[in-house]
Amino acid sequence: MRIDKYLWSTRYFKTRNIATNACKKGQVKINDQTAKPSREVFPMDKIIVRKNQIDYQLTVLDIPENRVGAKLVDIYRKDTTPKEAFDHQELLQYSKEYYRKKGTGRPTKKDRREIDDYLEGSEDE
Incomplete structure (x- = not known):
């Protein structure tokens, strides 16, 4: 799954367009490398997302089919933000x-x- 779609489906961004723009601005890194919006995400990837002056650190656990409800987000990612x-x-x-x-x-x-x-x-x- 694309990184912009993953961040949208796990509710880090309200729209997919906002997620795409964040990737283009260099605010998203996968395994310490700046990610383009079309970069593929796989389980156990480490993602760093800079949003609202906070560097969120995530670990991908699974790939969702579609956008998931807020209660189900923890199935697909592990938040390791300090x-x-x-x-x-x-x-x-x-x-x-x-x-x-x-x-x-x-x-x-x-x-x-x-x-x-x-x-x-x-x-x-």
């Missing part, structure tokens, strides 16, 4: 939200002064 990858994603999300909420606009005059004071204080050290 927990640290998800922790890193969570830290990135917190770092984006720590200062200002999305949609609150530009910094106020008070915010600007606090930023300037903070930057001036860090230069002295």
